[in-house]
Amino acid sequence: MPRLLAIETATEACSVAIGDEGWIIEEFAVAANAHSTLLLPMLEKVLATSGWSLAQLDGIACGVGPGGFTGVRMGVSTVQGLAMAAGLPVFPVSSLRALAMGSPRAQVLAALDARRGEVYGATFLRTAAPLPERLGVERVCAPELISWPGEGQCWGMGSGWQAYHAIWEAALGERLLGWDGAVFPHAADVLRLALPAALDSAGLDALLLEPHYIRPSQPEEQRP
Amino acid sequence: MRVLGIESSCDETGLALYDTQGGLLGEVLFSQIDIHAPYGGVVPELASRDHVRRLPLLLRELQQQTGVERPDAIAVTAGPGLMGALLVGVSFARALGFAWGVPVLPVHHLEGHLLAPLLEGEAPFPAVALLVSGGHTLLMEVRGLGDYTLLGETLDDAAGEAFDKAAKMMGLAYPGGPILAQWAERGDPTAFALPRPLLDRPGLDFSFSGLKTAFRYALDKVRPASDQQLADLAASFQAAVVETLAEKCRRALGQTGHRRLIVAGGVGANKALRSRLADLASGARNREPIALHYPRLSHCTDNGAMIALVGGLRLAGGLVPAPDFPVRARWPMESLETR
Numbered sequence: 001m002p003r004l005l006a007i008e009t010a011t012e013a014c015s016v017a018i019g020d021e022g023w024i025i026e027e028f029a030v031a032a033n034a035h036s037t038l039l040l041p042m043l044e045k046v047l048a049t050s051g052w053s054l055a056q057l058d059g060i061a062c063g064v065g066p067g068g069f070t071g072v073r074m075g076v077s078t079v080q081g082l083a084m085a086a087g088l089p090v091f092p093v094s095s096l097r098a099l100a101m102g103s104p105r106a107q108v109l110a111a112l113d114a115r116r117g118e119v120y121g122a123t124f125l126r127t128a129a130p131l132p133e134r135l136g137v138e139r140v141c142a143p144e145l146i147s148w149p150g151e152g153q154c155w156g157m158g159s160g161w162q163a164y165h166a167i168w169e170a171a172l173g174e175r176l177l178g179w180d181g182a183v184f185p186h187a188a189d190v191l192r193l194a195l196p197a198a199l200d201s202a203g204l205d206a207l208l209l210e211p212h213y214i215r216p217s218q219p220e221e222q223r224p
Numbered sequence: 225m226r227v228l229g230i231e232s233s234c235d236e237t238g239l240a241l242y243d244t245q246g247g248l249l250g251e252v253l254f255s256q257i258d259i260h261a262p263y264g265g266v267v268p269e270l271a272s273r274d275h276v277r278r279l280p281l282l283l284r285e286l287q288q289q290t291g292v293e294r295p296d297a298i299a300v301t302a303g304p305g306l307m308g309a310l311l312v313g314v315s316f317a318r319a320l321g322f323a324w325g326v327p328v329l330p331v332h333h334l335e336g337h338l339l340a341p342l343l344e345g346e347a348p349f350p351a352v353a354l355l356v357s358g359g360h361t362l363l364m365e366v367r368g369l370g371d372y373t374l375l376g377e378t379l380d381d382a383a384g385e386a387f388d389k390a391a392k393m394m395g396l397a398y399p400g401g402p403i404l405a406q407w408a409e410r411g412d413p414t415a416f417a418l419p420r421p422l423l424d425r426p427g428l429d430f431s432f433s434g435l436k437t438a439f440r441y442a443l444d445k446v447r448p449a450s451d452q453q454l455a456d457l458a459a460s461f462q463a464a465v466v467e468t469l470a471e472k473c474r475r476a477l478g479q480t481g482h483r484r485l486i487v488a489g490g491v492g493a494n495k496a497l498r499s500r501l502a503d504l505a506s507g508a509r510n511r512e513p514i515a516l517h518y519p520r521l522s523h524c525t526d527n528g529a530m531i532a533l534v535g536g537l538r539l540a541g542g543l544v545p546a547p548d549f550p551v552r553a554r555w556p557m558e559s560l561e562t563r
Contacts, residue, residue: 036311036314036315036551037548039315039318040318040319040322040547040548041548043322044322054323069269069272069273069308070272070307070308070311073272073273073276073308073311073312073315074311074312074315076276077276077279077311077312077313077315077316077319078315078316078318078319079319080276080279080280080316080319081315081316081317081318081319081320081322081323082319082320082322082323084280084283084284084320084323085294085319085320085322085323085324086323206280207280207281207284209280210276210277211273211276213273217267217269217270217273218269219263219267219269219270220270223262
């Protein structure tokens, strides 16, 4: 049974989790701009509580975004450093998919505010499998341009809903059962999402772990 | 004690392993010049994106180069610099330190530049240090490790930045400073009368934005310029910058009474500046000669070796690092804590 550590820093929330298929311990805080000082104390705490050392783990899962560029990079750089020093493989997980894990409903429209009038969004289904399956692609675009693939009743999750719920309420009508804009992706869900991969595969070399930005940098977008 | 140094404050990713007894054991560097060239300047977001990709690759390369898997301590640039870029290096360093169980020390980027001559085995203190690069232009009195007083700094552009901007106006490729210097070699430095900013006033501060504007007017007047006119303009511009830098160095040496001058930063590689400073050092007016200290060329620009060196010196001096040190885009050097 693989033992994993997980880090999620793509939003204002910062969290670290440790565990296996049986149990998971998580440290979680909503504290924009404090991820850099929060991460290691959280890490120390979950390791101490679990009684495990890094050497006893089978890998490190990382929420790789999409989300805030700086936050995502802090998480990725931290996981790279831990994994290289401890000789562990890494397991990248989409932060949108982790966000969808928190949904009370089977069909989830996950959206994170991407600033500059855009959102990161994707539809996930939890009907057949316990873990959310994605319908279509994860994309960044203006809220009006998201088509939300899928049919039937759905539930909105994430900061994108806080900002743009009126647009989507109008577009989805009675399909939309409700939404929660004050939820964040959690490291515990990143860990749960990485467990199947940790059972089936050896994971990635830390050198290959990269942020999942989706959006190009602003100057790249503006280049003719 | 073996110290891993990590530098990621701007557009260079540098790692090095420094032994407090045996000196530099190895170093690796990646310069992002080609990434930023299409934009004519450093794009912070692109810099951060590349640091994330590069750091683990460079660490593996350094481990293979030195045969050392795990150092005894880590030193990382914690400022000043681009915030996003600094956070990448610091996050990586903290995680490595945590997993290896070794201390992580925050290093001031400019202190790395000031102390870089120590990598050559020299300990040229007390001294005046001129730090002149694309990001910084300042004069510092260095009495010893951790004992610095800022004597003067630029009020606007850094000298290297002014070089690059003038080169851009001439239509030269990025980063144009060194190319402008090549043009200057074929030109007449007295052909155009460009201002020597702040030379007529006392004090040790610099200003290069007025010079840059004067350069633009002079260039506009001769457009379309011949190659010789461009070379003359480049030479006149370089002479104005070099004369300003050299004169402030002369004043700083006079004011402090020190007889050593450390020159660090990328512009420190400029031939005209080196030649002018050599004249200053051997000048007839000097009661005793002035010794010039340059780091080797590869250590004039950003690198991990100078960061590892400072970390090693701090540890040897008994500094106990706080694990939650701040990362600072701006960080006055005189506020350094050395104990």
